[in-house]
Amino acid sequence: MNTFRKQRSRAFSRIVLATAGLFLVWRIAALGTSQYYVDEASREPRYLDFSLAWNRGNPEALSLSGQLLVEDDSKRAESLLRKAYLANPSDSHALVALARVWSGQGNIEQADQTVEIAERLSPADVAANLQAAAYWLLRKNIERALFDWDRALQAQPRLSKQLFPVLLRIAEQPPQGQSGFSRIVKHLSPWWQDFFIYSTRNARHVNTLRPLYDLYQKTNRPLTTKDLNAFITRLQTDGLWSEAYMVWLNSLKPNQLSVLGQIYDGSFEQTRFSHGFDWHLPTHKGVEVDARSLFGGRKGKALQLTFHGDPVPGIIAEQALFLVPGRYRLSGMVKTDSIEATHGLVWTIACADGDKIPLADTERFVGSNQWRSFSTRFTVPPERCTGQRLYLHIRGSLPRDFKISGKAWFDDLAITWLQAGSVVDSQSLKER
Numbered sequence: 001m002n003t004f005r006k007q008r009s010r011a012f013s014r015i016v017l018a019t020a021g022l023f024l025v026w027r028i029a030a031l032g033t034s035q036y037y038v039d040e041a042s043r044e045p046r047y048l049d050f051s052l053a054w055n056r057g058n059p060e061a062l063s064l065s066g067q068l069l070v071e072d073d074s075k076r077a078e079s080l081l082r083k084a085y086l087a088n089p090s091d092s093h094a095l096v097a098l099a100r101v102w103s104g105q106g107n108i109e110q111a112d113q114t115v116e117i118a119e120r121l122s123p124a125d126v127a128a129n130l131q132a133a134a135y136w137l138l139r140k141n142i143e144r145a146l147f148d149w150d151r152a153l154q155a156q157p158r159l160s161k162q163l164f165p166v167l168l169r170i171a172e173q174p175p176q177g178q179s180g181f182s183r184i185v186k187h188l189s190p191w192w193q194d195f196f197i198y199s200t201r202n203a204r205h206v207n208t209l210r211p212l213y214d215l216y217q218k219t220n221r222p223l224t225t226k227d228l229n230a231f232i233t234r235l236q237t238d239g240l241w242s243e244a245y246m247v248w249l250n251s252l253k254p255n256q257l258s259v260l261g262q263i264y265d266g267s268f269e270q271t272r273f274s275h276g277f278d279w280h281l282p283t284h285k286g287v288e289v290d291a292r293s294l295f296g297g298r299k300g301k302a303l304q305l306t307f308h309g310d311p312v313p314g315i316i317a318e319q320a321l322f323l324v325p326g327r328y329r330l331s332g333m334v335k336t337d338s339i340e341a342t343h344g345l346v347w348t349i350a351c352a353d354g355d356k357i358p359l360a361d362t363e364r365f366v367g368s369n370q371w372r373s374f375s376t377r378f379t380v381p382p383e384r385c386t387g388q389r390l391y392l393h394i395r396g397s398l399p400r401d402f403k404i405s406g407k408a409w410f411d412d413l414a415i416t417w418l419q420a421g422s423v424v425d426s427q428s429l430k431e432r
Contacts (some may be wrong), residue, residue: 092118092128096135103139112139119148126152126159142170142180150184153191160191164198171199172208185215193227200230206238213247223251229275236320239353241387245322248276262323263390266332266413268301277320286310286404289317294411298371302411307339309405316345318391320352323415325382330362330390331375332413339366339406343395350391354384364395365408377418390415 081098088094095118103111115135122128133148149167153159171181184192196212203209213231216223223231228251235244252260256272259265264277268291272278281289288306303317330349339345344364351357360378380388392410396402 090121092122092125093131095121096128096131099135100138103135108139111135123151124155126156129155143183146170146180146184150189150191154189157191160194160198164195165202167195168199168202168208171212172204174207174211181212182215185212185219188219188221193224196227197230200234203234206234206240209234225274232276236352236387239386241322241353244320244387245277248278251276262321262328262415262417263319263413267411268303271301277322280318280320282315282318284312284314284316286312287316294409298411300411302333302335302409305345305408305410307404307406307408309403311399311402312394312404313396313399313402314393316392316394318389321349321388321390321415322386323380323388325380325385327377327379327418329375329377329416329418330360330413331373331416333371333411334365334369334374335371335409336365336367336369337407338368339404339408341366341394341396341404341406342401345392345404345408346395347390347392349378350389351381351385352387352389357385359385359388361395368406371409371411 081094081101095114099111099114099118102108102114115132118128119132129148129152133145133152136142136144136148146167149163153163196216199212200209209231213223216227228247232244232248235241235247249260256265256270259267259270265272265279268279270278271291286308287310288304288308290304291301292304294300294302305316330347332347344366346364347362349359351359359380360376362374362376365374390413394402394404
């Protein structure tokens with residue numbers, strides 16, 4: 001009898017264990033299937049219903065389902081989101097969605113506090129940052145939206161492609177939009193420089209850029225050359241040459257002011273080559289351009305060009321100028337060594353706006369010559385020529401014309417203003 005009882009007890013235990021095992025297997029399968037449908041919901045939202053059918057307590061499915069219903073069925077959405085948050089208190093996405101529901105119901109204070117909790121819960125969650133920013137944008141709280149976009153961009157810089165156009169539209173809405181950037185600029189967020197440069201190229205009006213530039217100037221770190229050039233280039237493009245020149249002038253250091261003239265650093269002593277109204281040396285395959293120390297009796301440096309026999313069809317060296325209307329003389333020193341080109345090298349002065357008409361060309365430089373002077377006269381017209389450009393290039397029209405070999409040096413480039421038969425030097429112009 002005892003033996004029978006023992007056998008029955010063991011059989012019952014095996015049945016219980018088998019049943020429990022089957023239940024566990026089914027439960028694991030149900031949970032796995034539920035999660036499978038959650039993963040597929042990004043492709044087909046209706047799969048969330050399948051997920052909840054397999055597991056009514058799946059917090060991710062509850063959260064996603066609630067987020068999808070915020071606009072169409074806020075009551076149902078609130079119920080699902082509450083359950084999602086209770087199942088997973090770290091779900092900042094559910095909290096932001098709940099805040100949207102409560103905001104729509106008029107519970108603004110509760111909604112704002114909920115988003116603030118979500119921000120603290122997931123400071124590095126990019127999706128949560130973007131959701132929080134969207135909430136604050138609906139609340140017309142630009143500064144808080146920028147706070148969350150800043151977090152998202154720092155965590156995922158590639159979002160700049162989607163967010164920079166949005167940020168620029170905000171910057172174009174003074175004064176609230178522009179003032180909202182003050183905290184970001186103050187801390188110089190890593191993406192700020194790229195956004196500033198993006199803005200200089202894409203803003204509809206320069207008025208959008210001026211407040212951003214002013215905010216940048218008030219930081220402890222000066223603008224980089226890249227930032228400064230982008231802003232100056234935009235001012236020049238918009239025909240604001242006077243403002244562009246003053247921005248560039250105010251960026252110069254005392255030692256740089258020492259070579260200031262109608263041509264900046266015409267003796268090539270500073271060798272900054274940083275655009276603005278300084279020298280710009282485009283890169284070409286067939287030429288080496290640099291400022292080198294001189295030998296053979298001349299002191300200081302000169303612009304040295306070494307050509308390798310390849311075509312050089314573009315501008316070799318150039319500088320933006322800001323000359324008032326009047327008559328001028330361009331002069332300089334040149335040395336050539338076996339320069340071979342169909343029509344030679346030439347300096348050209350042209351208007352940078354309007355029709356960009358050439359104002360004058362120098363003589364053409366070819367062959368071999370020791371140091372000698374050259375000059376040419378030109379007139380800046382009173383209209384459609386606010387800014388000018390001085391540039392060195394190879395004269396030609398056919399592809400073969402641009403093939404050049406040899407060496408050339410230029411030094412002591414200067415522009416003087418001619419008025420009523422007298423010469424007013426560059427220093428006089430600076431003091432006007």
